[in-house]
Amino acid sequence: MAFFLVQVIVGGLLLGAVYALFSSGLTLVWGMMNIVNFAHGDFVMLGMYAAFVVFSLFGVGPAAGAPFATLLLATVGVIVYFGLIRHIMEGPMLAQILGTFGLALLLRYSVFWWFGANFLSLPNNIVGGTYDIFGLRIEASRLLAGAVALLVTLGLHLLLTRTSLGSKMLAVAEDSTAAQLMGIRPDSMQAIAWAIAAGATGLAGALIATFFYIVPTVGETLGIVAFVTVSLGGFGSVPGALVAGLLIGVIESVSGYLIGAVYKDIVVYALFIFFLWFRPQGLMGKA
Amino acid sequence: MMRRLLWPSVVLALVIAYPLLFSTPFQQRLGALVLLYAIAASAWNIVGGYAGQVSVGHVVFFGCGAYAAMAAYAHFALSPLVGIPAGIVFAVAIAALVGGPTLRLSGHYFSMATIAIAELARLIVTNTEYLGASPGLSGPAVPRNLFDLSFVSALPYYYLFLLVLAITLLITWRMTNSRMGFYLRAIRDSERAARSLGAPAARTKLYAYMLSAGLTSVAGALYAMMFGFIDPESGLGILISVKMLIMAALGGAGLLFGPLVGAAILVPLEELSNSWLGGQGAGLTFVVYGAIIVLISRFQPGGLLALAHRLWERHRKVPEAAAAEAGHAS
Numbered sequence: 001m002a003f004f005l006v007q008v009i010v011g012g013l014l015l016g017a018v019y020a021l022f023s024s025g026l027t028l029v030w031g032m033m034n035i036v037n038f039a040h041g042d043f044v045m046l047g048m049y050a051a052f053v054v055f056s057l058f059g060v061g062p063a064a065g066a067p068f069a070t071l072l073l074a075t076v077g078v079i080v081y082f083g084l085i086r087h088i089m090e091g092p093m094l095a096q097i098l099g100t101f102g103l104a105l106l107l108r109y110s111v112f113w114w115f116g117a118n119f120l121s122l123p124n125n126i127v128g129g130t131y132d133i134f135g136l137r138i139e140a141s142r143l144l145a146g147a148v149a150l151l152v153t154l155g156l157h158l159l160l161t162r163t164s165l166g167s168k169m170l171a172v173a174e175d176s177t178a179a180q181l182m183g184i185r186p187d188s189m190q191a192i193a194w195a196i197a198a199g200a201t202g203l204a205g206a207l208i209a210t211f212f213y214i215v216p217t218v219g220e221t222l223g224i225v226a227f228v229t230v231s232l233g234g235f236g237s238v239p240g241a242l243v244a245g246l247l248i249g250v251i252e253s254v255s256g257y258l259i260g261a262v263y264k265d266i267v268v269y270a271l272f273i274f275f276l277w278f279r280p281q282g283l284m285g286k287a
Numbered sequence: 288m289m290r291r292l293l294w295p296s297v298v299l300a301l302v303i304a305y306p307l308l309f310s311t312p313f314q315q316r317l318g319a320l321v322l323l324y325a326i327a328a329s330a331w332n333i334v335g336g337y338a339g340q341v342s343v344g345h346v347v348f349f350g351c352g353a354y355a356a357m358a359a360y361a362h363f364a365l366s367p368l369v370g371i372p373a374g375i376v377f378a379v380a381i382a383a384l385v386g387g388p389t390l391r392l393s394g395h396y397f398s399m400a401t402i403a404i405a406e407l408a409r410l411i412v413t414n415t416e417y418l419g420a421s422p423g424l425s426g427p428a429v430p431r432n433l434f435d436l437s438f439v440s441a442l443p444y445y446y447l448f449l450l451v452l453a454i455t456l457l458i459t460w461r462m463t464n465s466r467m468g469f470y471l472r473a474i475r476d477s478e479r480a481a482r483s484l485g486a487p488a489a490r491t492k493l494y495a496y497m498l499s500a501g502l503t504s505v506a507g508a509l510y511a512m513m514f515g516f517i518d519p520e521s522g523l524g525i526l527i528s529v530k531m532l533i534m535a536a537l538g539g540a541g542l543l544f545g546p547l548v549g550a551a552i553l554v555p556l557e558e559l560s561n562s563w564l565g566g567q568g569a570g571l572t573f574v575v576y577g578a579i580i581v582l583i584s585r586f587q588p589g590g591l592l593a594l595a596h597r598l599w600e601r602h603r604k605v606p607e608a609a610a611a612e613a614g615h616a617s
Contacts, residue, residue: 084584088584096584109570109572109574
């Protein structure tokens with residue numbers, strides 16, 4: 001029992017790292033521009049389908065699928081920013097919510113229309129085998145996904161805090177008019193933020209596509225996971241998203257193991273509502 | 288005065304005569320569905336349009352009514368009509384319970400919380416045997432008497448829904464002209480300013496939320512009666528919330544007739560694409576829905592009625608301005 005629990009926790013951490021990766025994209029855009037992307041989960045879904053298409057056309061796994069999905073989604077992010085976000089940012093709240101919500105429907109049902117509602121999956125052995133580490137059995141695909149996601153999330157944090165690009169983006173987030181007077185173009189910075197945020201979802205999608213079910217509506221669940229992670233970690237904080245993502249992964253796995261798989265989403269959603277109601281500043285935020 | 292009433296009475300007469308003028312079963316059913324969705328979207332409009340709190344979880348209240356109507360039949364062998372008051376009680380109680388902490392959240396946070404609440408409700412009902420779990424609950428297959436409200440023709444439903452829609456719009460209209468309506472609009476424009484001028488923001492929003500919830504549950508109960516069954520997807524699926532929201536927004540959120548206009552455009556669109564394209568059409572319909580929502584938010588956040596109003600004003604102003612110009616020159 002205890003041993004199985006360790007196995008379950010490790011699995012949860014590895015999945016949680018991927019949650020952290022795509023949630024850090026959401027938190028970046030949210031913190032910087034105070035806009036919530038309701039299509040965020042559907043971006044991850046697009047990443048999964050991109051990896052699937054690369055596999056079914058060329059027979060190659062995430063080695064090619066992941067970079068392709070990242071670039072594709074980064075492009076989508078820039079297009080969405082210039083085509084939609086930039087125009088609705090200053091608009092009424094209804095327009096902001098409707099805009100990305102409509103985008104979510106558009107993406108979800110375009111994929112549904114094209115690929116159908118069937119569950120797709122990549123072949124089990126696309127990332128080879130299962131490792132035996134101290135008696136824990138860990139699938140290589142999950143290990144790869146977790147490790148890459150963890151490294152990229154940390155890299156993203158360093159990019160935002162240690163580079164001049166990161167400082168410029170922070171400056172735009174703080175006060176875009178002042179940033180503009182300092183010679184920083186808010187438009188470019190915000191477009192870059194969307195490219196990074198969407199690129200992160202593409203990579204995350206390609207990574208979990210190796211062991212997750214691929215279905216057009218998966219974005220709905222993943223989008224809520226991203227909301228929970230961001231609300232738990234504090235809006236705008238990448239380290240917060242990392243800790244919260246790992247935590248959600250573990251909570252989901254353990255509750256799925258202890259009280260049954262159908263209840264794991266119920267636990268996560270209930271947790272989300274609880275946090276919005278009673279601690280909207282997140283776990284690590286100040287009151 | 289007569290001229291002002293001319294067009295509204297022509298439109299009203301057409302609405303009343305519609306199922307007699309267009310009397311095929313498909314057309315009558317279409318008309319009934321437009322009215323049904325108009326009821327739901329008008330109920331949403333009270334919170335989403337007038338108060339500016341974009342709820343994406345209104346399907347919870349829709350589900351209250353729908354499940355109450357079907358449970359009244361399935362568990363107590365009562366007329367589904369009993370489900371209407373029961374559904375209202377459940378919906379208003381849930382709104383009162385959930386509304387307090389949720390309405391404190393502003394903007395996006397409110398929308399996200401309502402999505403999560405709706406999804407939570409759907410997951411719970413999917414795992415509740417009493418409410419039929421995933422297969423759902425069915426109504427009377429063969430009507431026992433008139434009160435089962437189970438008709439083959441859509442004609443009775445049409446007039447029933449028209450009556451309920453008229454009541455809904457009347458309530459909404461009375462509300463907008465009351466003190467509460469003024470408070471709500473003030474809150475929508477700036478909650479902080481409304482509060483500082485002494486408008487009881489929290490209480491007003493909660494009342495609007497409860498009123499909207501009760502009316503939405505009536506729409507749910509009527510839906511369940513017409514279709515004769517309810518399952519977690521058709522009674523609590525997030526897409527139902529989305530439909531309410533998009534119909535109101537397309538016609539004009541915060542305008543009395545906005546939701547009706549939106550429903551009159553989108554319901555035929557959906558029904559036609561379903562009947563032309565079959566199962567594949569379901570996906571395509573929501574692609575089009577998504578595109579429409581994106582386009583409204585990008586170009587016309589006020590909705591079609593606001594656009595029409597603006598064009599009408601311009602049309603009227605131009606000749607006046609020209610006349611004023613001419614008078615000035617002479």
